[in-house]
Amino acid sequence: MSLVDSERRVLSGMRPTGPLHLGHYHGVLKSWTQLQHSYQCFFCIADLHALSVDQQVGARLGDAVLDVALDWLAAGVSPSSATLFVQSQVPEHAELHLLLSMACPLDWLQRLPSCPPNDALTYGRLGYPLLQAADILLYRAGLVPVGGDQLAHVAFARELAQRFNQHYGCEPDFEAKAEAAILKLGKKTGALYRRLRSAYQLEGDDEALNTARALLKEQQTITLGDRERLFGYLEGGARVLLPEPQALIGDTLRLPGLDGLPMSRSADNAIFLSDSPAVVEEKIQRIAVVADATGEAETCRVWQLRQAYAGAVNGEQIESGCRAAGGDCQTCKAALIETINAELAPLQARGAEYRDNPLLVQRILADGAERARSEARDTLVDVRQALGLNYR
Template identity: 30%
Template sequence: MEKSLKERVLSGDRVTGRLHIGHYVGSLKHRVELQSQYETLVMLADVQALTTHFDRPELIRGHLFDVALDYLAAGIDPEKSFIFVQSMVPEIAELTVFYSMFVTVNALRHNPTVKAESKGSGLDEMYYGFLGYPVSQAADITFCKATIIPVGEDQLPHLELTRKIVRRFGELYRPVLVEPRAVVGDVPRLAGLDGHGKMSKSQGNAIALDSSREELESRIRKAVTDPARVRKDDPGHPDICPIYSYHEAFRPEGAAEIRESCTKGTIGCSGCKKLVAAAIDGLLEPMRERRAFYEQRPERVKEILLAGTDRARELGKETMLEVREAMGLDYFFR
């Protein structure tokens, strides 16, 4: 896996549940493409999962293996990428503490992503860890000096704060950190099966990557469509129908035809759903095969995570030596 590349990619997910097709379209597909070009680290963000699941750590433990399988099934190649466990890299926690000394509470309170996520978190109060999520994320990105961060538009405020932290660290001490840049994929936003907002595992309106063909077809069959269409030949409104967004994502070559047929009322919702279900099933079938391979080899999955975490720690130690020296905290190692 030796790569003499200057650029390094970091991505990851909070391990709060199995991933779904919205994750694949929004980020996983892009990560799979990038791993052949750059050194790629993929993080199982178990510490960040504690921001909303601190009282149920046993759930995180159970989800860790599931999300790792999702990565491998989606095409993250352990020969090209390092998959690592966030909590097993103490250098990330150390950097988080250092950064928190010069990031103001106001900057965190006014972060639009924190505001939006706090509304949907279900928490009665704003906890320190939740408020400081962007600081932790800055440590995730900078501990390994990642230069490329694949993100959705909703995560851009977090990344901008990371860039500010890097610059501020350089002003206060010495510029030893790397300022990352965002890579925002031009992908359609997948609506939830219930038609309420985006597809989300917490809302139960998603199609999991490990869905069987029967589960997939059942979920699509029950999905909400255009409420104005009562009869098959009623004119439809594709822009408000979740199923049409799936055509754009998984059948882009046929999306224009579906739009025209729906608008004219020449295709019914049932036929429309069958077409998109077949396309998604074609995507998931090779994932099922890869998942089955690794499910039967749990020790191999453990080896992959340990190897990835070893690499992450190696990078973290190198960065922290420079950080401590820049801050004058290398008391006995000058």
């Protein structure tokens, strides 16, 4: 089994709801295209999650999955730099979800903000955060790119990993195996590990803990199992079977829709990544201008959308120009149309190759699923063994 550096591994995903829009691009996809060059990234089309939210979505799932994959590729998410796959094509997601449910208290799910009212509650909907935790923990991902509305779910996954490790990471001969693993570090490194462990456990030295963790990450002569034992031995008496994920919050742009509300497909206020220049122009032109022509920029939807594209430096210039125009938005609309079409042009050019060759997209997803399954199987081997399910 290969060593996994959880802090260099990222897991993120989207439910397949159809073609993606500029809100998805600026809120998620642009950051993915950067992360894929610095981290080991797994990007999941979460079709099982789609079923838990909308029981009628099944008939549309095939087309929706393809739409999402096409837009990911058009945006620059690269199958040579990241692993792109469909959740249901990696059945280990469902298996880990089931196994984690044995350790998940019911009230942990009920207290989450996403818990629906009883009249809309199904087993799958209640377990949505648990399946999301399984998505993350299956790949031992240490980092999860999220917005503020998902922080509670990442915290839940972290607490679940802690609970699982405490319950099932305690091998009967854990201390003996950990001590044997220290010897494998070598005399000098092993002695340093012991000093750092003592400094943390006896003196509460957090810096010593962080130094010891960094030391273990550099070791290439010990197995993943031994390294997990030594991570656990630093803090207590349990092997770290499932690393605890942390939220990765970047600088993302929250793009308003054509009506000033958050851009959304269901609200019919979105500009899609596949919209032609003519469609973009038509959508921008039908945005209502300031009715009283007072030049109050804060109330103008055109200004709100254009400001989202402006840098901090020229944002004030846009606003002053808007006020000076006295509510005449045509010049501002023309500039916004030009900006959006210029942004979409390279995406659409890149996406054309894939749209004309859906078999290529299917092959990319199939290859990604196989790579994802290889990693997922390694995790399930350890989880099954910890649970005593290793007799087959």
